[in-house]
Amino acid sequence: MSDWQTEGYLTVDDLKEKGNIPPEERLRKAPVAITECIQEIPCNPCKAACPFDAILMETITAPPKVDFDKCTGCTMCMRVCPGLTIFMVYLRKKGGEEVGEITIPYELLPVPEKMSVVEAINRRGEIVGEAVITRVFPPEKNSGTALITMEVPAELLMEVRSIGRVIRGPEGVSR
């Protein structure tokens, strides 16, 4: 029995083993979808939502595989995923350094404000750093699921998958 079956979260090694992690050069090019969906469950809306045929799935119970060359990071798949298990990841150049840009689906209140600083949370629910919210696609435009884009240190790109409490508001005010 794998640990994820008893623990409820995947490790980066689990995802690597499944071939779900995009290659480094692709991560540096533009946002790309990473699916953390590895079980045979009857579900295919992500495949149907993809305008680029970038999601491969032979039968309805097959776990989705992303064709990283076809994927444009457009977020259409993550908007409909019932498992909230598709994320957009990007190693973006910012000045002379590299930052991790992650977009997550989010269905709790409050929806964080753009430019606020929040706790960056990993798959186990642990605080691993701070994230700056850089974009918010509001829940009312996506039948209840907000898409939250945040900036984290590059080394946390594959770690952070959730957000916690607001640390500072958009004006830099501590909360």
Next chain:
Amino acid sequence: MSENDIGTSRIDRHPILEFHRRKELTIYYHGRPILAYEGETVASALYAAGVRTFSYSPGLDRPRGLFCAIGKCASCVMNIDGISNVRSCITPVRNGMIVEEQKGAGTFPETTVGDYETASPELEADMVIIGGGPAGLSAALEAADLGMSVLLLDENHQLGGQLIKQTHRFFGSKEHDAGVRGVTIAKSMIEKVEASDKVSVLLGTTAFGYYPGGVIAAVKENKQLVKITGKRVLLATGAAENSLAFENNDLPGVYGAGAAQTLMNVYGVKPGDEVLMVGSGNVGVIVSYQLMQAGVRIKAIVEAMPKIGAYFVHAAKIRRFGVPIYVGHSIKRAFGNGKVEGATIVKLDDKWQPVPGTEFDVKCDVICLSVGLHPSYELMAQAGCAIKFIPELSGHVAVHNRNLETTVPGIYVAGDSSGVEEASIAMMEGKVAAISAAFSLGKPVGEKRKEADQMLEHTQKQLESLRDGPFGARGRNGKRKSFELYEQLTGARV
């Protein structure tokens, strides 16, 4: 929360739902005025006002709270306007209503016959459907489309069954609304049913008896007897949540997970502040997530099996918010003075026995049980349908064939009442039952018949694909057993 904190557990803001509260009414609970909103139930109004005890058990006089909140159990029966044994969870509030806790078995009503409607209307339709959940709604729309007159009954005061509580996006195929929230699917089907001139809907009406000659007896609003006959009958009565044996499992605050869902997602009432979830199947994990969306803290999820039962993605959704899941653990006891204040958890060995010395306490005000459901098969048994225990279908069911017809010709089952699965399957089964029923009445004809033939075959294939894969094995095997039993019992080959 003390009983004086009136209204504090009403949810005002929710990430998915909007609660449009209707007219304010007053009901009287042991003489004390309680604020209620038109359209809600006695139980939800009392709960919002902090009431946790609804009845006392016969004999031992133990306090009892809600358990199922959908009219399937007797935990919440109260004296309402002088009548004992009224299910407060499905009885809508009325201004000036007098509500009291019920002691034991209750008393014979002093009200005279004059308060009741003595005339019993006799209703008939091509297709009578008992239960307005996903299976019943889907069957009603299909039957109407195929030219049948439909009478749809539900004992609740709104259509939709459990579908109106499913705030999450559905799994399944895109073609069948996957990625769409259950509440949205429910709204669309209900609107279509209400707009259909072929479908008559009778709400607040409990079908309680199936009499020889195919007469269904029902009681409307607890006041009037209604006699119903249908050329074809679909019993889409759903399922009821299971309890679990542990010390103090009847303490107010121990609820079926679905009851918590009903309170928060239908009536906008927070079930509590801190919840322990027992069972990590899809229901347990999804309801935990929904509780978090309602602003409730999940203290832990315990699971007796050595691994998580739910789809991994559902579990991952709550794990990333830090909710611990204890596999190989169970609840040993609930404790609290008159209501839940906490629970003792214990580790289990590989023979399911508690390991002494591993107990620890969790402070919580609600314990939700998500340990499975069992089909509601009472009407099928009364109607003379062959009933068998099929573990993969989660209990006793009316034996049925691939077209969902039972061993009594003309009586069909669909959805959880025919074996506990999930809502997408229930909707497809409702469709299959309706098409089969129409065909047996010679409807429709011509081009429309060809279309219906194709639809039937297509839907059967869709059902097979949803039962594909490891998670579908249970339903797949259970249904196969039912179909084989049908052949053995009727000698028919379908």
